[in-house]
Amino acid sequence: MAVTHDLAATAWPAVLSAVDKVSEGDLAAARAQMGFSLAWHIVVACLGVGLPALTLIAEWYGIRTGNPAHRLLARRWARAMGVLFAVGAVSGTILSFEMGLLWPGLMGRFGQVIGLPFALEGIAFFIEAIFLGIYLYAWDRLPPRRHLLTGLPIVVAGVASAFFVVCANAWMNQPRGFVLREGKVVDVDPWAAMLNPASPPQTVHMILAAFMVASFTTAAVYAVALLRGRRDAYHKAGFYIPFTLGAAVTPFQLVVGDWAARFLAEFQPAKLAAIEGVFTTGSHVPLTLGGVARDDALRYGLEIPNGLSLLVGYSPSTVVQGLDKVPRGQWPAVTGVHWAFDIMVGIGLFLLALGAWLLLSWWRGRRSRDELLDQRGSRLFLVLAAIGGPASVVALESGWCVTELGRQPWIVWGIMSVRDAVNPAPGLMTGLWLVLIVYAGMTVATVYVLRRLAKGTAVPLAPQEQDVESYPVV
């Protein structure tokens, strides 16, 4: 497909209107607002993708075994799902507004190029919303197995939504499917744009991350309850179902993460250079953990000799491109990107170790599964599992920072900078403050309501739910 990687093309001929009107403060405000609302939405969206799967597993167990603990878990999680889906739907809508409110320069020129994945995402989201309505509200209107079936489209559509949206983000990293002719976007191939080279690694990485975050955060809630001594079948199931799923996904995530980094080495070397803090192109490049970027070098970090060359090409003589190949004005913020990456990988390894602990305790055969939670080391295990929930969210946000900050100063890699895309209207700072205030309120209310749901008395799932009153509250 025709691609234009002409860096000189950044000098847009009269970019729709006067870009020089944009003040530094308004550009920073726009970036902060977009970053903040995305960082907020991404957590809820991940729970929205992963939680339905957990709920369906619990409901299916409950139907198959008749175990009331599982059925109650399914009901509880469904209620949390209802709240999270609502805030996810509205915070996602705001993002689609912000694409135009904050970045009209991007949308006016390239909106058509990335329209297709969003149209597909719209359909997937529609399916999700429709079946969520049925699943949440028709619990007493449908026979159990049919009700379970109405949940399946939610899971499929949720994963599909994540795929399509991340495809659009991948396009910003690997813009394809159009030709720039005298500053005009022509010969658009929307399928090539959507299925760009960055789409496979980024989408798989994101979808697995969604399942990890939903699993480990849900498991953490029950780990805390178990630590507080509520070691009954209900809380054990509430811990094991999500934790097992999370532990099963984590090893795959590490492999996919490695694939994503290797992809960068080939397609976006400048981003990898920022991630690993490589300033000078060469072979025998060490892998540096931590450190601070100063005077064109990553200092005070822990260096593993030849580490990065080995990771990228399995040989110490592999040449890794450094930032010296990139004009200085186009460097991302190295220290921030590098630290975000190290934090993400560190937490990933920590979660992998936790999963291995679970696996090991199963292999020891003599103990039944539940005894992991009763043996002497179980307290430490549960404390770590409780930390694993918030840690997985931190890893998620760090990974997001890596891909977004690592792309700077570009909004479309190598083609359009964020400065050329921002809305030149005055007063973006005011919008940022408004958004911060509203989101602060929404955060407080969401946490409060979820906590109430976690420990509260049996609230009806919906006005239609008549039998919930008779449900036991554990």
Add this chain to the structure above:
Amino acid sequence: MLADTALAVMWVGLTCYALFGGADFGAGVWDLLAGGSRRGLPQRRLIEHSIGPIWEANHVWLIFVIVLLWSAFSPVFAAVLSTLYLPLTLAALGIIARGAAFAFRKASTELWQQRLFGAFFALSSLVTPFFLGAVAGAVASGRVPPGLAAGNVITSWLNPTSALGGVLAVTACAHLAAVYLCADAARDGERELAPVFARRAVISGLVSGAVAGAGVAVLHADAPELFHGLTHRALPLVVLSAVAGLLGLVLLHRNRFVLARPAAALAVAAILWAWGAAQYPAMLVGGTTVEQAASDGAVLAACLVVLAVGALLLVPSLWLLYATFQRRTPAAGTGSRPSADS
């Protein structure tokens, strides 16, 4: 041809959002006017019962319109959103507050929480359609020129036509909601609520008609091009809207609640299509036509094909959703649900 098709599909989406999503906002307006927490309880319960399972699906129509606008007519999207940054930010915040607060209220048990979240839900249901209507007024009166934030950031939406659009949007949403709720009340055994909402439907219908009538004078003075279009090419649609609206009121008066629904919906839909017909082929009045703004043919074709295939999935799904909840439940109306007042 492709561009016109895309525009028509987008307008269908906008119509659906007005008819379904708009009614959900209108229901919030009636929630606001339902009275004290004890007196208003049955009404609020009916409203929650009616819109609870469907509002999120209805809300997706807005996303559909936004995405289609930016995919098919990117420069128009950029121009509208950058110039109308303020009312759209306020509408977006209203959308957040409405959706989140509605979900929070449903999950709350204590009265003060329900009051707090309910207030946010109801107020934002009033504010959001107003700003969306103001945005429509801004575009229709030709105050959004092409380019990034090229229009006046304030007067583009603080003007007579935008005020008309905002007020008309609120009253029309309220009217639709009241009409829909009549039939819901009659079906769900809340018989005493049906005449309450029928009365409100008639009042809001008359107010909408009065606002629209006054709007003729406003448009004549403030948006001559739109006025000309509405009184010439789009005149049949304007007349259709008035006739359907009156028919709806007559049907309400005769307690034919189910039949009143399509009449009221037609009245609202006809106004939207009248606006489209009056303005066509201009997308930004005096600046950009449909053909000029249209995306590459490959993009339009891909989006239309995808949406057509998607419709094959969506139509039966939507039918299942509405069918599931428009049926009477065996348990409905027993009133055994824990009272929201407790």
